[in-house]
Amino acid sequence: MIALADCNNFYVSCERVFRPWLNERPVIVLSNNDGCAIARSNEAKRLGIKMGAPYYQIKGLCQKNRVSVFSSNYELYGDMSKRIVSILMRFTPEAEVYSIDESFLNLEQIHNPERTAEEMRKTVLKWTGIPISVGIGPTKTLAKVANRMAKKQDTGYLMLKGxxxxxxxxxxxxxxxxxxxxxxxxxxxxxxxxxxxxxxxxxxxxxxxxxxxxxxxxxxxQGRQCISIEQIPEPKKNVCCSRSFGRTVTDLEELEEAIANHAVRATQKIRKEGSITCGLQVFIMTNRFSKNPQYSNSRTIGFDEPSDDPIRILSTAKELLRSIYRKGYSYKKAGVLLLNLRPRNQDQGLLFRDHHNEKRNRLVKALESIKNTYGTNSTFLAAQGIDRQWDMKRQLRTPRYTTNWNEIPAIGNGFKPS
Missing domain, CATH: 1.10.150 (DNA polymerase; domain 1)
Structure with a gap:
């Protein structure tokens, strides 16, 4: 049997863990730049707030019904997700993390799947405060169906035998x-x-x-298994990092900062996966919904030698940006795409490799070590900027309670309901 463990209204549940007075109150979490509702408590759903509803359209409804509204706190949600997965894997080591709030689990060796599902729910709730639903079936698809039904059950779990x-x-x-x-x-x-x-x-x-x-x-x-659990995800072929700006950007220097941040973030992702990139694409665009003049462009380049060097990738990305940037436009979005990824351990390299790369690699590893010890923002490249006024709006973000020492909740010291 296969189980699908799915966190209930995950982003909302994460906010409630650290603000328990929000339980049984309507709560929503907004997308990037506080644009639209991407997570809703059951109470908010009953008010008629739809998934994806633009915030400006429902702001009056939220104020009238005292809906608690939060910006996305991805650092918190990602950390809570890792904690939940580690708990689930205590019950069975064969697991596939399907998304930030869903995991498939192989229960073939489990004698009583329903009892295990009940124990999973109790343990995750006790150790993290996050409620989950568990659907069980002989296939992934039936487990998905069972999970959907389980959310409507008092027990929070359901098994379909066929x-x-x-x-x-x-x-x-x-x-x-x-x-x-x-x-x-x-x-x-x-x-x-x-x-x-x-x-x-x-x-x-x-x-x-x-x-x-x-x-x-x-x-x-029909109960015939066609899709197996993937414990090791297939390596990505491309990685993209992009984001809409908190406000329109016209200045080249600000665009360079944004592209630098996207380039570094994309490189961090491929280094974590043990990959190198054979090429790079940079793109910029204006707001297609605006009445202002429109412009969008992109440029792609291939590397002579595949790379995972954030400094090299950042420098190349800025060169590509300068070649497509045009004055007089209000840009809304920019991004970096790393192309044709391959495993680093399969790289044969050039015959006459530049030994300067080895020194650079030691530097990058040292920076990564500092980040791992002191946090993501403890070190960064100067090209990434400091103020980053172009960055996305998260005006309603709660503290990163579990990942930032400066934002740990202090009991009885200003940590009060709002």
Missing amino acids: SENSLISSVKVRDIWGIGTRIEEKLKRLKILTALDLVNAPAPIIRKVGSVQLERTQKEL
Whole structure:
């Protein structure tokens, strides 16, 4: 059997752990630049606040109903996610971290999966304060279906032993893992409206409607395992770091700071995965929803020698930016894309490698060591800037309680409900 452990309203739950007075009160968390609602408590959902609703449209509703509103606190959420995964892996070492709030777990060797699910929920709640739901099934897709149902159960867990008609007949096609809007519309035209309809549909029809993925989904719903648990994620082919600015940017120097930060962050990601990049792309764009003049451009370059050197990648990214920057435009977004990644241990290198690279690599490792000890912002390259006024807005962000020494909550010292 396979279990899917899913944190309930994860971002909201993280905020409530450190602000328990928010329990049973409506709470939402906003996206980058405080743009739209990306997490909602059940109380906020009952007020009619939709996922993705722009904040400016619901601000009045939030104020009227005393909804607590927070900016995204990704440092906190990421750390809480790691803690939860470490707890889940105490029950079974074979796990796949599917997203920041979801993990698949192999329960094949577990004698009583339902009791284990109950223990998982209790332990995660006790050790972290985060409520989770657990769905269990013979396949990943059925585990997903079971998890959706488990959220409506008082127990918080549910096991599907197979494609049980009475249960999956209530699951709409649009709610099945892996089925998008386009496939849903095609299935509707064939009167395939529920998971049970899909289970009973003739295989040749399903083959005509969708891709191999839809066939796999049908087989998985029938209880035939087609998608295995991936303990080691497949290496990424490309890595992108980009972000909309907190305000429009016109100055080249500010754009260079933003690109420098994206380049360093992207390089940190590939170094963590043990990869090197064979190429680099930089892009900039104005706000397509604005009435101001529009401009967007990108430029790509390949490296003679694959690299994971943040200083080299940053320098190259700034050169590409200068070649596409145009005065007179208000830029809203910029980004860096590292291309054609490959494992570092498979790099043969050039015949006449520059030994200066070895000194640079020692420097970069020293900087990484300092960051790991004293925090992400303890060291940075001068090109990344200090003020970073272009950075995204997070005016309602709560403290990073678990990752920043300066933001640890002090009991009885100003840590009061708001």
